[in-house]
Amino acid sequence: xxxxxxxxxILVTIVIAVAFGIVYILWGSIYYSVKPLGLHVDQLIYGMWxxxxxxxxxxxxxxxxxxxxxxxxxxGEFFLGSPWGLTVLLYGVVQGLFAxxxxxxxxxxxxxxxxxxxxxxxxxxxxxxxDFAYGEIGALSLWNLLLFMIARFIGSIFxxxxxxxxxxxxxxxxxVTNLVRxxxxxxxxxxxxx
Amino acid sequence: MNVSSAETxxxxxxxxxKLFVLIVLCMVALFIKDLNYMINVTMGVLLLFLxxxxxxxxxxLLLSIPFCFIFLSTSSAMILFGQGETLWFKWGLISxxxxxxxxxxxxxxxxxxxxxxxLTFSLTTRPVNLFYSLMQQVKLKPKYAYSFMAALxxxxxxxxxxxxxRNAMRVRGVERKKGIxxxxxxxxxxxxxxxxxxxxxxxxxxxxxEAKRFSDTRNRTYxxxxxxxxxxxxxxxxxxxxxxxxxxxxxxxxxxxx
Numbered sequence: 109x110x111x112x113x114x115x116x117x118i119l120v121t122i123v124i125a126v127a128f129g130i131v132y133i134l135w136g137s138i139y140y141s142v143k144p145l146g147l148h149v150d151q152l153i154y155g156m157w158x159x160x161x162x163x164x165x166x167x168x169x170x171x172x173x174x175x176x177x178x179x180x181x182x183x184g185e186f187f188l189g190s191p192w193g194l195t196v197l198l199y200g201v202v203q204g205l206f207a208x209x210x211x212x213x214x215x216x217x218x219x220x221x222x223x224x225x226x227x228x229x230x231x232x233x234x235x236x237x238x239d240f241a242y243g244e245i246g247a248l249s250l251w252n253l254l255l256f257m258i259a260r261f262i263g264s265i266f267x268x269x270x271x272x273x274x275x276x277x278x279x280x281x282x283x284v285t286n287l288v289r290x291x292x293x294x295x296x297x298x299x300x301x302x
Numbered sequence: 303m304n305v306s307s308a309e310t311x312x313x314x315x316x317x318x319x320k321l322f323v324l325i326v327l328c329m330v331a332l333f334i335k336d337l338n339y340m341i342n343v344t345m346g347v348l349l350l351f352l353x354x355x356x357x358x359x360x361x362x363l364l365l366s367i368p369f370c371f372i373f374l375s376t377s378s379a380m381i382l383f384g385q386g387e388t389l390w391f392k393w394g395l396i397s398x399x400x401x402x403x404x405x406x407x408x409x410x411x412x413x414x415x416x417x418x419x420x421l422t423f424s425l426t427t428r429p430v431n432l433f434y435s436l437m438q439q440v441k442l443k444p445k446y447a448y449s450f451m452a453a454l455x456x457x458x459x460x461x462x463x464x465x466x467x468r469n470a471m472r473v474r475g476v477e478r479k480k481g482i483x484x485x486x487x488x489x490x491x492x493x494x495x496x497x498x499x500x501x502x503x504x505x506x507x508x509x510x511x512e513a514k515r516f517s518d519t520r521n522r523t524y525x526x527x528x529x530x531x532x533x534x535x536x537x538x539x540x541x542x543x544x545x546x547x548x549x550x551x552x553x554x555x556x557x558x559x560x
Contacts, residue, residue, distance in 0.1 A: 196420075252379075285501075
């Protein structure tokens, strides 16, 4: 078998990601409508921006897909004219990379909710690291920083972990995932049946 | 929506080079900790955006509105809740200090810089050109580049499908629920058909491309050819001068003493 992603895998991943890119753009306005509430309530919904990686991986179940999806979603958001501009590209690469590392740590063999949640947490860590460089959040007062982190972690576990998992679960019911997943030994066994 | 624009020298720059220079500038900006310097660099980039994007001024001003929000929202948290020694104002949890105020402005200007750079890029670059150029100059594999281009073409179809689902729900008299449950229902009702439809379509496109012998070899011919020109030198020179002159001015004529 040839190594690496095939054209079909790449195209499907990128299309899923671009669809999420549109969601990311729309999410920006929701983010700003929540922002005035203050006290980092907005961080609770920040997790939505990590969802493309886990969803794409859970759908495709192949190596490299999570990273590609998060980059593609970020560039889709970028091309559609995100007000954050180049920020989203840099963040996207880091978030995708961190999610990918989690899936890699499980040798791309686990597709359950806990691995999705772990990937979400990893993406969140990546984004927080970026925030230390970009937003200088290390200089916030301690109580404020803690509030910020807790809100963001809860949000990412909910959106990019739990929500992503159930979204793919429902997608599986439509049968569409069978198109793109790698064949398993079960599929071969089905062929042998007389 | 009519988004046509005049061609300026920014349009003629090699797209890969443009992206590369802007990303490098963003990386550099992550390490600029001096407020005066940051202000100078941001001004230089704003100048490019306002004068050379080739779009009419009223559209430029319309597109600038979100920038104000970004500036305010990014800097406000740091100004109100940042650490610092020299206290200016305190009210409950809010404490504004000189250090937090300056750092808030720095963060705000950095966000502004990133935003303006990004918008300048997307206003002056066609995505198709970028991917053709990435294949030719950066040797991006064609299967990635063409997948991106195909996906971007699908965006209008996705929006159309979104509209169709909405109309279908209206025609069938789907009841409007309220609160969190309606949000959940809506997310499910829209995202599942949109996603599954998109996956099926993407799969069909890929099968069709392979059936037509889409090859991933790099020595292929291109409909659009990209090289380098004088504009590219000018572009790099602009940012080199901006970074040096900005540094010089920030040392010699600072706006704020820190």
